[in-house]
Amino acid sequence: MQQKWLKTTEVEVASNKLSFYIETIEVNQLSPLAFFAAGERKYKGKRFFWQNREKTLAIVGLGQAIILENRRIDRFDDIEFKWKELTKNIVMEEQEPQPILFGGFTFDPENVEPGEWDGFPSSYFTVATFQLTKQHEKTYVSIHLITDRQDSSALFDQLREERDQLIHAAQVKELKTYEKPEIRTIDERNKDNYFQAVQSVTNLIRNHKADKVVIARSLELEFKGQPSSPQVIYQILNEQPESYLFALERDNLLFFGATPERLVKVENQYAYSACVAGSIKRGKTAEEDKKLGEQLLNDSKNLKEHQYVVDMIASTFKKHCEHYKVPKRPKLLKIRDIQHLYTPVEGKLFDHATILQLVKHLHPTPALGGVPRNKALEMIREFEKMNRGLYAGPVGWMDADGNGEFVVAIRSAALIDDKAYLYAGGGIVADSNPMTEYDETLVKFRPMLRALGGQIQ
Numbered sequence: 076m077q078q079k080w081l082k083t084t085e086v087e088v089a090s091n092k093l094s095f096y097i098e099t100i101e102v103n104q105l106s107p108l109a110f111f112a113a114g115e116r117k118y119k120g121k122r123f124f125w126q127n128r129e130k131t132l133a134i135v136g137l138g139q140a141i142i143l144e145n146r147r148i149d150r151f152d153d154i155e156f157k158w159k160e161l162t163k164n165i166v167m168e169e170q171e172p173q174p175i176l177f178g179g180f181t182f183d184p185e186n187v188e189p190g191e192w193d194g195f196p197s198s199y200f201t202v203a204t205f206q207l208t209k210q211h212e213k214t215y216v217s218i219h220l221i222t223d224r225q226d227s228s229a230l231f232d233q234l235r236e237e238r239d240q241l242i243h244a245a246q247v248k249e250l251k252t253y254e255k256p257e258i259r260t261i262d263e264r265n266k267d268n269y270f271q272a273v274q275s276v277t278n279l280i281r282n283h284k285a286d287k288v289v290i291a292r293s294l295e296l297e298f299k300g301q302p303s304s305p306q307v308i309y310q311i312l313n314e315q316p317e318s319y320l321f322a323l324e325r326d327n328l329l330f331f332g333a334t335p336e337r338l339v340k341v342e343n344q345y346a347y348s349a350c351v352a353g354s355i356k357r358g359k360t361a362e363e364d365k366k367l368g369e370q371l372l373n374d375s376k377n378l379k380e381h382q383y384v385v386d387m388i389a390s391t392f393k394k395h396c397e398h399y400k401v402p403k404r405p406k407l408l409k410i411r412d413i414q415h416l417y418t419p420v421e422g423k424l425f426d427h428a429t430i431l432q433l434v435k436h437l438h439p440t441p442a443l444g445g446v447p448r449n450k451a452l453e454m455i456r457e458f459e460k461m462n463r464g465l466y467a468g469p470v471g472w473m474d475a476d477g478n479g480e481f482v483v484a485i486r487s488a489a490l491i492d493d494k495a496y497l498y499a500g501g502g503i504v505a506d507s508n509p510m511t512e513y514d515e516t517l518v519k520f521r522p523m524l525r526a527l528g529g530q531i532q
């Protein structure tokens with residue numbers, strides 16, 4: 076059934092009585108979604124899914140070897156410290172898949188608005204019990220066991236057996252297709268409030284109380300029946316292959332999305348970020364599409380929205396990098412429903428700089444928060460009147476070597492039982508117009524609305 080081996084490793088977790096056992100095998104082709112779906116019965120509520128934009132890496136997690144979560148002010152440092160403690164003694168070989176810490180940070184831990192995010196911690200990360208890694212056209216399945224039990228060998232044998240069952244179940248589901256969910260109702264929850272918020276914020280910006288503030292809103296969908304996680308991940312895999320795809324379950328909540336926006340990727344002490352802000356719809360013909368793209372590249376309101384993000388990301392790279400580069404002018408990033416202004420930023424990190432330190436300093440960029448940052452966050456809390464939860468927050472993964480990638484979790488939704496909450500926002504600057512901003516959110520809702528069975532005009 077599978078090509079064997081890689082190896083089994085046991086390491087002691089620093090300053091703790093825990094041991095971290097890892098066993099990885101290479102398997103013949105296995106669909107990441109089918110592996111995710113194989114955990115439906117036993118691991119629902121404890122799974123994650125990731126596929127990068129280039130489609131060179133897919134990671135799926137079933138079960139939880141450990142959960143790292145917190146509600147702390149120093150949430151980034153706390154997760155970084157705990158992950159370092161757990162992995163300090165792990166030494167892996169170059170091409171070998173590593174244990175991955177996967178999860179996300181909510182947009183704003185100080186937001187206390189009640190709603191669908193009640194009870195969700197401000198950082199939520201897990202190491203999966205069973206991790207599928209698909210990279211360089213090869214597929215691996217790893218078992219992770221973190222335990223203080225001395226007699227863990229019987230337990231580990233059980234996990235091996237279960238791994239083989241999961242692989243088998245995934246092979247059976249390999250070509251399974253899924254229907255779209257059926258929507259009963261769509262509610263533009265806070266539409267009036269949204270118009271008021273955009274108006275108030277625009278006025279405050281005109282009175283120089285801030286330069287830019289991102290205002291978002293949400294839709295509530297109710298379904299006939301209860302959509303499953305594999306069912307909706309299947310749709311985004313088919314419909315949004317040019318975006319980063321992510322899904323994170325916690326109990327009965329599934330947060331998932333298809334975002335074009337990387338927050339930061341770190342590979343061998345090089346860091347890569349992307350400024351994505353400023354938007355226009357796609358054209359119906361190639362000619363119209365090109366015209367719209369050119370209009371966006373020359374539109375002063377959108378260029379302003381974009382430049383705030385470039386300036387902030389560039390200044391963060393300046394603090395953390397030996398050298399870095401930022402192109403002078405934005406390009407276009409075109410995805411299925413929308414085109415954005417896009418400026419990639421990259422740099423060589425100082426030795427002591429880490430991915431989570433970059434996440435901590437970059438989040439929220441002015442593509443999601445605003446300028447000045449704290450003033451914008453205050454205005455979002457005051458006017459948005461909703462809790463973003465993980466929407467617009469950093470979601471992603473890191474390994475024991477400190478490599479990893481975090482995206483900005485936009486074009487996203489939270490699915491809870493037979494309801495889904497979709498989120499979209501836009502950058503408000505002095506010359507914003509509420510109706511244009513509203514229309515922009517309609518375009519940004521499309522990827523999730525389509526995936527969830529909504530009518531897209």
Ligand SMILES: C=C(O[C@H]1C=CC=C(C(=O)O)[C@@H]1O)C(=O)O
Nearest residue numbers: 352353354442485499500501502
């Ligand atoms: C806040 C969102 O998009 C951001 C990212 C790209 C373009 C944006 C804009 O043009 O307003 C936003 O800053 C969202 O999709 O909900």
Ligand SMILES: [Mg+2]
Nearest residue numbers: 353354501502
């Ligand atoms: Mg915009």
